[in-house]
Amino acid sequence: MARKQGSHSDITGPKVQDTALRLIAQHGYAAVSMRQIAAEVGVQAGALYNYTSDKQSLLFDLMQRHMQDLLDALHKADLQGDALARLETFTRFHIRFHLPRSDQVFVSYMELRNLDPENFAAIEAMRRRYEDALESILRDGEVEGIFHVPDTRVTTMALIAMLTGLSHWYREGGRLAMNTIETIYWDLVRKAVTA
Amino acid sequence: MARKQGSHSDITGPKVQDTALRLIAQHGYAAVSMRQIAAEVGVQAGALYNYTSDKQSLLFDLMQRHMQDLLDALHKADLQGDALARLETFTRFHIRFHLPRSDQVFVSYMELRNLDPENFAAIEAMRRRYEDALESILRDGEVEGIFHVPDTRVTTMALIAMLTGLSHWYREGGRLAMNTIETIYWDLVRKAVTA
DNA sequence: GTCTATAGCCGGATAGAC
DNA sequence: GTCTATCCGGCTATAGAC
Numbered sequence: 001m002a003r004k005q006g007s008h009s010d011i012t013g014p015k016v017q018d019t020a021l022r023l024i025a026q027h028g029y030a031a032v033s034m035r036q037i038a039a040e041v042g043v044q045a046g047a048l049y050n051y052t053s054d055k056q057s058l059l060f061d062l063m064q065r066h067m068q069d070l071l072d073a074l075h076k077a078d079l080q081g082d083a084l085a086r087l088e089t090f091t092r093f094h095i096r097f098h099l100p101r102s103d104q105v106f107v108s109y110m111e112l113r114n115l116d117p118e119n120f121a122a123i124e125a126m127r128r129r130y131e132d133a134l135e136s137i138l139r140d141g142e143v144e145g146i147f148h149v150p151d152t153r154v155t156t157m158a159l160i161a162m163l164t165g166l167s168h169w170y171r172e173g174g175r176l177a178m179n180t181i182e183t184i185y186w187d188l189v190r191k192a193v194t195a
Numbered sequence: 196m197a198r199k200q201g202s203h204s205d206i207t208g209p210k211v212q213d214t215a216l217r218l219i220a221q222h223g224y225a226a227v228s229m230r231q232i233a234a235e236v237g238v239q240a241g242a243l244y245n246y247t248s249d250k251q252s253l254l255f256d257l258m259q260r261h262m263q264d265l266l267d268a269l270h271k272a273d274l275q276g277d278a279l280a281r282l283e284t285f286t287r288f289h290i291r292f293h294l295p296r297s298d299q300v301f302v303s304y305m306e307l308r309n310l311d312p313e314n315f316a317a318i319e320a321m322r323r324r325y326e327d328a329l330e331s332i333l334r335d336g337e338v339e340g341i342f343h344v345p346d347t348r349v350t351t352m353a354l355i356a357m358l359t360g361l362s363h364w365y366r367e368g369g370r371l372a373m374n375t376i377e378t379i380y381w382d383l384v385r386k387a388v389t390a
Numbered sequence: 391g392t393c394t395a396t397a398g399c400c401g402g403a404t405a406g407a408c
Numbered sequence: 409g410t411c412t413a414t415c416c417g418g419c420t421a422t423a424g425a426c
Contacts, residue, residue, distance in 0.1 A: 007409045028308060030225035033401060046404075047410050055402070110305055113223060150379050154371065158383055161360020162353050169352055176349065184345050188353055192387040202391045228419065241422075242392050250420070 009050070015041050016051045020058050025103035029059050029114045059111060060119040066104040067126035073097055074133060083141030084190070090134055091163065091189050095182045098167045105167040131156055138193065148195035159189055204245070210236050211246045215253050220298035224254050224309045254306060255314040261299040262321035268292055269328060278336030279385070285329055286358065286384050290377045293362045300362040326351055333388065343390035354384060 019040045023032045034055055038045040052058045077093045079086040098105050112120060135156040141147030149155040163185060170181065214235045218227045229250055233240040247253045272288045274281040293300050307315060330351040336342030344350040358380060365376065 009409065012409080026308065028223060028225050030223050031309065034403080035401080043409090044411055045402085046412080049403070050409060113221065114226065150382060151371070154376065154379050155383065157360065157364055158357050158380060161363070162357035165352065165356020165360065168356070176346070181349065184349050185353060187345060188350065188387045191389075192383045194386075204391065207391080229421085230419080238391090239393060240420085241394085244421070245391060 012043060013051050016048060021062050021103050021107060025106045029111045056116055060115060063108050063123050066108050067123060070097060070130060071126060083137055083144050084146050086137045088186055090137060091186050092182055094163045095185060099170060099178055102167050131160060147193045149193050207236060207238060208246050211243060216257050216298050216302060220301045224306045251311055255310060258303050258318050261303050262318060265292060265325060266321060278332055278339050279341050281332045283381055285332060286381050287377055289358045290361060290380060294365060294373055297362050326355060342388045344388050
Protein backbone atom coordinates (compact mmCIF):
# COMPACT_ATOMS: atom_id res chain seq x y z
CA MET A 1 0.00 0.00 0.00
CA ALA A 2 0.84 3.66 -0.15
CA ARG A 3 2.21 3.13 -3.64
CA LYS A 4 2.18 6.26 -5.68
CA GLN A 5 2.11 4.60 -9.07
CA GLY A 6 1.11 1.40 -10.81
CA SER A 7 -2.01 -0.38 -12.10
CA HIS A 8 -4.99 -0.82 -9.85
CA SER A 9 -7.96 -1.08 -12.13
CA ASP A 10 -9.72 -3.64 -9.92
CA ILE A 11 -9.51 -1.35 -6.94
CA THR A 12 -9.71 2.06 -8.56
CA GLY A 13 -12.78 1.39 -10.69
CA PRO A 14 -15.25 0.75 -7.88
CA LYS A 15 -13.53 3.31 -5.72
CA VAL A 16 -14.23 6.03 -8.26
CA GLN A 17 -17.93 5.15 -8.26
CA ASP A 18 -18.15 4.97 -4.48
CA THR A 19 -16.29 8.20 -3.95
CA ALA A 20 -18.25 10.07 -6.59
CA LEU A 21 -21.52 8.89 -5.08
CA ARG A 22 -20.54 9.98 -1.60
CA LEU A 23 -19.19 13.37 -2.62
CA ILE A 24 -22.09 14.17 -4.95
CA ALA A 25 -24.61 13.20 -2.25
CA GLN A 26 -22.81 15.48 0.18
CA HIS A 27 -22.07 18.54 -1.92
CA GLY A 28 -24.03 18.18 -5.15
CA TYR A 29 -22.90 17.30 -8.65
CA ALA A 30 -22.05 20.82 -9.78
CA ALA A 31 -20.12 21.58 -6.61
CA VAL A 32 -17.88 18.53 -6.80
CA SER A 33 -14.85 18.68 -9.08
CA MET A 34 -13.09 15.83 -10.83
CA ARG A 35 -9.94 16.87 -8.96
CA GLN A 36 -11.78 16.47 -5.65
CA ILE A 37 -12.98 12.99 -6.54
CA ALA A 38 -9.50 12.02 -7.71
CA ALA A 39 -7.93 13.26 -4.49
CA GLU A 40 -10.23 11.13 -2.34
CA VAL A 41 -9.69 8.11 -4.57
CA GLY A 42 -5.96 8.65 -4.30
CA VAL A 43 -5.10 9.29 -7.93
CA GLN A 44 -4.56 12.30 -10.15
CA ALA A 45 -7.48 13.83 -12.01
CA GLY A 46 -6.41 12.56 -15.41
CA ALA A 47 -6.56 8.95 -14.22
CA LEU A 48 -10.31 9.19 -13.66
CA TYR A 49 -10.83 9.28 -17.41
CA ASN A 50 -9.78 5.64 -17.62
CA TYR A 51 -13.06 4.86 -15.85
CA THR A 52 -15.50 7.39 -17.22
CA SER A 53 -15.69 9.27 -20.48
CA ASP A 54 -16.66 12.47 -18.71
CA LYS A 55 -18.24 13.88 -15.58
CA GLN A 56 -21.77 13.62 -16.93
CA SER A 57 -21.40 9.89 -17.56
CA LEU A 58 -20.21 9.44 -14.02
CA LEU A 59 -23.48 10.91 -12.73
CA PHE A 60 -25.66 9.09 -15.21
CA ASP A 61 -24.04 5.71 -14.47
CA LEU A 62 -24.64 6.18 -10.74
CA MET A 63 -28.28 7.01 -11.23
CA GLN A 64 -28.91 4.36 -13.85
CA ARG A 65 -27.38 1.65 -11.69
CA HIS A 66 -29.50 2.69 -8.74
CA MET A 67 -32.71 2.63 -10.74
CA GLN A 68 -31.87 -0.67 -12.38
CA ASP A 69 -31.06 -2.23 -9.00
CA LEU A 70 -34.39 -0.94 -7.74
CA LEU A 71 -36.40 -2.39 -10.62
CA ASP A 72 -34.55 -5.71 -10.45
CA ALA A 73 -35.16 -5.98 -6.73
CA LEU A 74 -38.82 -5.11 -7.16
CA HIS A 75 -39.31 -7.88 -9.68
CA LYS A 76 -37.69 -10.34 -7.30
CA ALA A 77 -39.93 -9.15 -4.46
CA ASP A 78 -42.65 -11.10 -6.26
CA LEU A 79 -45.86 -9.48 -5.19
CA GLN A 80 -48.61 -11.98 -4.41
CA GLY A 81 -52.02 -12.17 -2.81
CA ASP A 82 -54.78 -9.60 -2.81
CA ALA A 83 -54.14 -5.91 -3.28
CA LEU A 84 -53.76 -5.28 0.44
CA ALA A 85 -51.09 -7.95 0.77
CA ARG A 86 -49.28 -6.65 -2.28
CA LEU A 87 -49.42 -3.09 -0.99
CA GLU A 88 -47.84 -4.23 2.27
CA THR A 89 -45.12 -6.07 0.38
CA PHE A 90 -44.47 -3.01 -1.79
CA THR A 91 -44.38 -0.66 1.19
CA ARG A 92 -41.98 -2.78 3.21
CA PHE A 93 -39.89 -3.48 0.13
CA HIS A 94 -39.58 0.22 -0.63
CA ILE A 95 -38.41 1.05 2.86
CA ARG A 96 -36.00 -1.86 3.13
CA PHE A 97 -34.50 -1.12 -0.24
CA HIS A 98 -34.12 2.62 0.18
CA LEU A 99 -33.10 3.05 3.81
CA PRO A 100 -29.62 1.51 3.46
CA ARG A 101 -29.03 3.52 0.28
CA SER A 102 -29.50 7.07 1.42
CA ASP A 103 -26.72 8.46 -0.79
CA GLN A 104 -28.18 6.86 -3.90
CA VAL A 105 -31.68 8.07 -3.05
CA PHE A 106 -30.43 11.56 -2.42
CA VAL A 107 -28.50 11.78 -5.68
CA SER A 108 -31.29 10.23 -7.72
CA TYR A 109 -33.75 12.84 -6.49
CA MET A 110 -31.54 15.91 -6.31
CA GLU A 111 -29.46 15.65 -9.43
CA LEU A 112 -32.12 15.02 -12.06
CA ARG A 113 -31.79 18.56 -13.36
CA ASN A 114 -28.05 18.06 -13.92
CA LEU A 115 -28.61 15.24 -16.36
CA ASP A 116 -28.33 15.89 -20.08
CA PRO A 117 -31.78 15.72 -21.70
CA GLU A 118 -31.38 12.20 -23.12
CA ASN A 119 -30.02 10.89 -19.83
CA PHE A 120 -32.87 12.58 -17.98
CA ALA A 121 -35.41 10.89 -20.21
CA ALA A 122 -33.86 7.48 -19.57
CA ILE A 123 -33.93 7.88 -15.79
CA GLU A 124 -37.43 9.31 -15.80
CA ALA A 125 -38.68 6.31 -17.77
CA MET A 126 -37.25 3.95 -15.16
CA ARG A 127 -38.76 5.95 -12.34
CA ARG A 128 -42.09 5.90 -14.08
CA ARG A 129 -42.00 2.10 -14.31
CA TYR A 130 -41.50 1.92 -10.57
CA GLU A 131 -44.38 4.31 -9.89
CA ASP A 132 -46.61 2.33 -12.21
CA ALA A 133 -46.03 -0.81 -10.16
CA LEU A 134 -47.57 0.90 -7.15
CA GLU A 135 -50.37 2.48 -9.15
CA SER A 136 -51.47 -0.88 -10.56
CA ILE A 137 -51.75 -2.25 -7.01
CA LEU A 138 -53.95 0.70 -6.06
CA ARG A 139 -56.14 0.21 -9.12
CA ASP A 140 -56.55 -3.49 -8.38
CA GLY A 141 -57.49 -2.75 -4.78
CA GLU A 142 -60.06 -0.26 -5.98
CA VAL A 143 -61.61 -2.88 -8.26
CA GLU A 144 -61.56 -5.46 -5.47
CA GLY A 145 -63.31 -2.96 -3.23
CA ILE A 146 -60.54 -3.13 -0.61
CA PHE A 147 -59.25 0.37 -1.28
CA HIS A 148 -60.96 3.67 -1.67
CA VAL A 149 -58.72 6.18 -3.42
CA PRO A 150 -60.24 9.12 -5.28
CA ASP A 151 -57.40 9.23 -7.82
CA THR A 152 -54.85 6.44 -8.19
CA ARG A 153 -52.20 8.59 -9.86
CA VAL A 154 -52.27 11.33 -7.25
CA THR A 155 -52.33 8.77 -4.46
CA THR A 156 -49.36 6.97 -6.00
CA MET A 157 -47.32 10.16 -6.04
CA ALA A 158 -48.40 11.02 -2.50
CA LEU A 159 -47.44 7.62 -1.10
CA ILE A 160 -44.08 7.48 -2.87
CA ALA A 161 -43.23 10.96 -1.65
CA MET A 162 -44.11 9.94 1.89
CA LEU A 163 -42.08 6.76 1.74
CA THR A 164 -39.07 8.26 0.03
CA GLY A 165 -39.06 11.22 2.38
CA LEU A 166 -38.13 8.75 5.07
CA SER A 167 -34.70 8.32 3.46
CA HIS A 168 -34.08 12.02 3.79
CA TRP A 169 -34.31 12.19 7.55
CA TYR A 170 -33.77 8.66 8.89
CA ARG A 171 -30.35 8.04 10.38
CA GLU A 172 -29.11 4.61 11.38
CA GLY A 173 -28.71 4.30 15.11
CA GLY A 174 -31.40 6.88 15.75
CA ARG A 175 -34.27 6.75 18.20
CA LEU A 176 -36.18 4.07 16.30
CA ALA A 177 -35.12 0.82 14.64
CA MET A 178 -35.84 0.21 10.98
CA ASN A 179 -38.43 -2.46 11.78
CA THR A 180 -40.37 -0.08 13.99
CA ILE A 181 -40.31 2.65 11.37
CA GLU A 182 -41.40 0.20 8.71
CA THR A 183 -44.47 -0.77 10.71
CA ILE A 184 -45.39 2.84 11.44
CA TYR A 185 -45.25 3.70 7.75
CA TRP A 186 -47.20 0.62 6.74
CA ASP A 187 -49.85 1.61 9.24
CA LEU A 188 -50.13 5.09 7.70
CA VAL A 189 -50.24 3.73 4.14
CA ARG A 190 -52.83 1.07 4.94
CA LYS A 191 -55.17 3.44 6.72
CA ALA A 192 -54.82 6.12 4.04
CA VAL A 193 -56.02 3.90 1.21
CA THR A 194 -58.44 1.39 2.76
CA ALA A 195 -62.16 2.02 2.43
CA MET B 196 -36.38 51.43 -21.74
CA ALA B 197 -33.49 49.63 -23.35
CA ARG B 198 -31.19 52.04 -21.58
CA LYS B 199 -27.76 50.61 -21.13
CA GLN B 200 -26.75 52.73 -18.17
CA GLY B 201 -28.20 54.66 -15.28
CA SER B 202 -29.73 54.09 -11.85
CA HIS B 203 -32.51 51.57 -11.42
CA SER B 204 -32.32 50.40 -7.85
CA ASP B 205 -36.09 50.10 -7.51
CA ILE B 206 -36.29 47.81 -10.49
CA THR B 207 -32.99 45.99 -10.30
CA GLY B 208 -33.19 44.98 -6.64
CA PRO B 209 -36.30 42.79 -6.87
CA LYS B 210 -35.28 41.62 -10.31
CA VAL B 211 -32.06 40.19 -8.93
CA GLN B 212 -33.96 38.20 -6.33
CA ASP B 213 -36.54 36.95 -8.81
CA THR B 214 -33.98 35.98 -11.39
CA ALA B 215 -31.71 34.25 -8.89
CA LEU B 216 -34.63 32.26 -7.53
CA ARG B 217 -35.72 31.12 -10.94
CA LEU B 218 -32.25 30.20 -12.17
CA ILE B 219 -31.26 28.42 -8.96
CA ALA B 220 -34.49 26.43 -8.97
CA GLN B 221 -33.82 25.42 -12.55
CA HIS B 222 -30.12 24.65 -12.52
CA GLY B 223 -29.01 24.55 -8.90
CA TYR B 224 -27.03 27.06 -6.83
CA ALA B 225 -23.59 25.73 -7.70
CA ALA B 226 -24.37 25.54 -11.40
CA VAL B 227 -25.60 29.13 -11.68
CA SER B 228 -23.02 31.87 -12.05
CA MET B 229 -23.27 35.50 -11.04
CA ARG B 230 -22.63 36.37 -14.68
CA GLN B 231 -25.63 34.31 -15.70
CA ILE B 232 -27.89 36.03 -13.18
CA ALA B 233 -26.59 39.44 -14.24
CA ALA B 234 -27.19 38.68 -17.91
CA GLU B 235 -30.84 37.79 -17.29
CA VAL B 236 -31.34 40.83 -15.10
CA GLY B 237 -29.80 42.96 -17.79
CA VAL B 238 -26.76 44.33 -15.98
CA GLN B 239 -23.08 43.44 -15.71
CA ALA B 240 -21.90 41.01 -13.06
CA GLY B 241 -20.26 43.66 -10.93
CA ALA B 242 -23.54 45.53 -10.52
CA LEU B 243 -25.06 42.62 -8.61
CA TYR B 244 -22.81 43.43 -5.68
CA ASN B 245 -24.83 46.56 -5.04
CA TYR B 246 -27.64 44.25 -3.95
CA THR B 247 -25.90 41.36 -2.26
CA SER B 248 -22.61 41.04 -0.43
CA ASP B 249 -21.86 37.74 -2.10
CA LYS B 250 -23.41 34.72 -3.78
CA GLN B 251 -23.97 32.87 -0.52
CA SER B 252 -26.03 35.74 0.91
CA LEU B 253 -28.16 35.71 -2.20
CA LEU B 254 -29.09 32.07 -1.53
CA PHE B 255 -29.57 32.56 2.18
CA ASP B 256 -31.79 35.59 1.72
CA LEU B 257 -34.03 33.70 -0.68
CA MET B 258 -34.44 30.79 1.70
CA GLN B 259 -34.84 32.89 4.80
CA ARG B 260 -37.52 35.01 3.18
CA HIS B 261 -39.41 31.93 2.09
CA MET B 262 -39.33 30.37 5.54
CA GLN B 263 -40.29 33.62 7.23
CA ASP B 264 -43.22 34.10 4.83
CA LEU B 265 -44.30 30.54 5.62
CA LEU B 266 -44.19 31.02 9.38
CA ASP B 267 -45.94 34.40 9.17
CA ALA B 268 -48.69 32.95 7.01
CA LEU B 269 -49.11 29.98 9.32
CA HIS B 270 -49.61 32.26 12.30
CA LYS B 271 -52.25 34.18 10.40
CA ALA B 272 -54.01 30.95 9.41
CA ASP B 273 -55.18 30.93 13.01
CA LEU B 274 -55.85 27.31 13.75
CA GLN B 275 -59.03 26.77 15.72
CA GLY B 276 -61.38 24.04 16.80
CA ASP B 277 -60.60 20.45 17.71
CA ALA B 278 -57.53 18.63 16.47
CA LEU B 279 -59.29 17.31 13.38
CA ALA B 280 -60.40 20.78 12.33
CA ARG B 281 -56.94 22.17 12.95
CA LEU B 282 -55.34 19.35 10.96
CA GLU B 283 -57.61 20.13 8.04
CA THR B 284 -56.74 23.81 8.26
CA PHE B 285 -53.04 22.99 8.41
CA THR B 286 -53.23 20.57 5.48
CA ARG B 287 -55.13 22.95 3.23
CA PHE B 288 -52.94 25.86 4.32
CA HIS B 289 -49.79 23.91 3.47
CA ILE B 290 -50.99 23.06 -0.01
CA ARG B 291 -52.34 26.53 -0.77
CA PHE B 292 -49.16 28.18 0.43
CA HIS B 293 -46.71 25.88 -1.30
CA LEU B 294 -48.35 25.15 -4.66
CA PRO B 295 -47.96 28.67 -6.10
CA ARG B 296 -44.36 28.81 -4.87
CA SER B 297 -42.77 25.82 -6.54
CA ASP B 298 -39.45 27.54 -7.14
CA GLN B 299 -39.10 28.58 -3.50
CA VAL B 300 -40.04 25.11 -2.30
CA PHE B 301 -37.58 23.51 -4.66
CA VAL B 302 -34.70 25.77 -3.64
CA SER B 303 -35.46 25.49 0.06
CA TYR B 304 -35.32 21.70 -0.10
CA MET B 305 -32.54 21.18 -2.62
CA GLU B 306 -30.01 23.79 -1.62
CA LEU B 307 -29.73 23.22 2.11
CA ARG B 308 -26.33 21.59 1.66
CA ASN B 309 -25.01 24.66 -0.12
CA LEU B 310 -25.63 26.89 2.87
CA ASP B 311 -22.76 27.87 5.12
CA PRO B 312 -23.04 26.11 8.49
CA GLU B 313 -24.46 29.09 10.37
CA ASN B 314 -26.94 29.83 7.61
CA PHE B 315 -27.95 26.19 7.53
CA ALA B 316 -28.62 26.21 11.26
CA ALA B 317 -30.83 29.28 10.94
CA ILE B 318 -32.95 27.77 8.17
CA GLU B 319 -33.20 24.42 9.93
CA ALA B 320 -34.47 26.10 13.07
CA MET B 321 -37.22 27.79 11.10
CA ARG B 322 -38.16 24.56 9.38
CA ARG B 323 -38.29 22.84 12.75
CA ARG B 324 -40.73 25.41 14.08
CA TYR B 325 -43.04 24.67 11.17
CA GLU B 326 -42.83 20.92 11.72
CA ASP B 327 -43.53 21.40 15.40
CA ALA B 328 -46.79 23.17 14.61
CA LEU B 329 -48.04 20.04 12.89
CA GLU B 330 -46.68 17.73 15.55
CA SER B 331 -48.51 19.56 18.31
CA ILE B 332 -51.78 19.13 16.43
CA LEU B 333 -51.14 15.40 16.18
CA ARG B 334 -50.33 15.18 19.88
CA ASP B 335 -53.50 17.04 20.82
CA GLY B 336 -55.58 14.76 18.62
CA GLU B 337 -54.02 11.75 20.29
CA VAL B 338 -54.95 13.11 23.70
CA GLU B 339 -58.46 13.92 22.53
CA GLY B 340 -58.77 10.36 21.23
CA ILE B 341 -59.56 11.54 17.70
CA PHE B 342 -56.24 10.41 16.22
CA HIS B 343 -54.33 7.21 16.54
CA VAL B 344 -50.69 7.70 15.56
CA PRO B 345 -48.01 5.34 16.87
CA ASP B 346 -45.34 8.07 16.88
CA THR B 347 -46.14 11.75 16.43
CA ARG B 348 -42.66 12.73 15.25
CA VAL B 349 -42.44 10.07 12.56
CA THR B 350 -45.99 10.80 11.46
CA THR B 351 -45.20 14.50 11.26
CA MET B 352 -42.24 13.86 8.99
CA ALA B 353 -44.26 11.42 6.89
CA LEU B 354 -47.15 13.84 6.37
CA ILE B 355 -44.95 16.81 5.56
CA ALA B 356 -42.99 14.76 3.04
CA MET B 357 -46.23 13.68 1.43
CA LEU B 358 -47.63 17.20 1.27
CA THR B 359 -44.44 18.85 0.10
CA GLY B 360 -43.87 16.17 -2.52
CA LEU B 361 -46.94 17.56 -4.22
CA SER B 362 -45.02 20.74 -5.09
CA HIS B 363 -42.44 18.66 -6.92
CA TRP B 364 -44.76 17.18 -9.47
CA TYR B 365 -47.86 19.43 -9.63
CA ARG B 366 -48.00 21.71 -12.64
CA GLU B 367 -50.59 24.43 -13.05
CA GLY B 368 -52.98 23.69 -15.85
CA GLY B 369 -52.55 19.96 -15.44
CA ARG B 370 -55.20 17.28 -15.31
CA LEU B 371 -56.54 18.33 -11.91
CA ALA B 372 -57.37 21.69 -10.35
CA MET B 373 -55.75 22.77 -7.10
CA ASN B 374 -59.02 22.43 -5.19
CA THR B 375 -59.45 18.85 -6.29
CA ILE B 376 -55.89 17.97 -5.37
CA GLU B 377 -56.31 19.67 -2.01
CA THR B 378 -59.32 17.53 -1.18
CA ILE B 379 -57.60 14.32 -2.28
CA TYR B 380 -54.64 15.05 -0.01
CA TRP B 381 -56.83 16.02 2.90
CA ASP B 382 -58.65 12.73 2.48
CA LEU B 383 -55.37 10.80 2.64
CA VAL B 384 -54.14 12.74 5.66
CA ARG B 385 -57.38 12.40 7.58
CA LYS B 386 -57.70 8.67 7.03
CA ALA B 387 -54.03 8.04 7.85
CA VAL B 388 -54.22 9.57 11.31
CA THR B 389 -57.78 9.02 12.54
CA ALA B 390 -58.45 6.15 14.90
C1' DG C 391 -25.81 52.51 -9.73
C1' DT C 392 -23.63 50.71 -13.55
C1' DC C 393 -19.86 50.13 -16.48
C1' DT C 394 -15.23 48.12 -18.08
C1' DA C 395 -11.31 45.72 -16.84
C1' DT C 396 -8.88 42.63 -14.29
C1' DA C 397 -6.83 39.87 -10.37
C1' DG C 398 -6.40 35.34 -8.92
C1' DC C 399 -8.09 31.02 -8.83
C1' DC C 400 -10.37 26.67 -10.20
C1' DG C 401 -12.86 24.04 -13.61
C1' DG C 402 -13.05 19.83 -17.38
C1' DA C 403 -10.50 17.51 -20.35
C1' DT C 404 -6.31 15.98 -23.09
C1' DA C 405 -1.26 14.72 -24.48
C1' DG C 406 2.54 12.20 -23.93
C1' DA C 407 6.12 10.07 -20.75
C1' DC C 408 6.73 6.04 -17.97
C1' DG D 409 -3.09 2.64 -15.56
C1' DT D 410 -1.14 6.53 -13.68
C1' DC D 411 1.59 10.49 -13.76
C1' DT D 412 2.89 15.43 -14.89
C1' DA D 413 1.97 19.34 -17.48
C1' DT D 414 -1.00 22.13 -19.86
C1' DC D 415 -4.81 24.24 -22.79
C1' DC D 416 -8.46 27.14 -22.48
C1' DG D 417 -12.14 28.92 -20.39
C1' DG D 418 -15.26 30.31 -16.52
C1' DC D 419 -15.61 31.58 -11.84
C1' DT D 420 -16.21 35.23 -7.70
C1' DA D 421 -15.15 39.46 -6.33
C1' DT D 422 -12.97 44.03 -6.56
C1' DA D 423 -11.15 48.69 -8.44
C1' DG D 424 -11.87 52.78 -10.45
C1' DA D 425 -14.12 55.62 -14.27
C1' DC D 426 -18.44 57.81 -15.31
